Amino acid sequence: MDEQCFYCDQAIEEKYHHGVFVMQNEHVEKPLCQDCYKEWLEGIKE
Numbered sequence: 607m608d609e610q611c612f613y614c615d616q617a618i619e620e621k622y623h624h625g626v627f628v629m630q631n632e633h634v635e636k637p638l639c640q641d642c643y644k645e646w647l648e649g650i651k652e
Contacts, residue, residue, distance in 0.1 A: 609637045610637070612636035612642070613638060614641075618638075624638065
């Protein structure tokens with residue numbers, strides 16, 4: 607069963623990325639598809 611992207615809910619193939627988010631003062635890893643991962647990386651660079 608494929609994992610779902612945290613942002614866009616698209617199915618993610620075997621090779622996927624995790625973004626690290628701070629939620630309620632805790633670091634939480636969420637699965638991201640390649641496109642959302644790129645967007646997330648650009649967002650944390652700013």
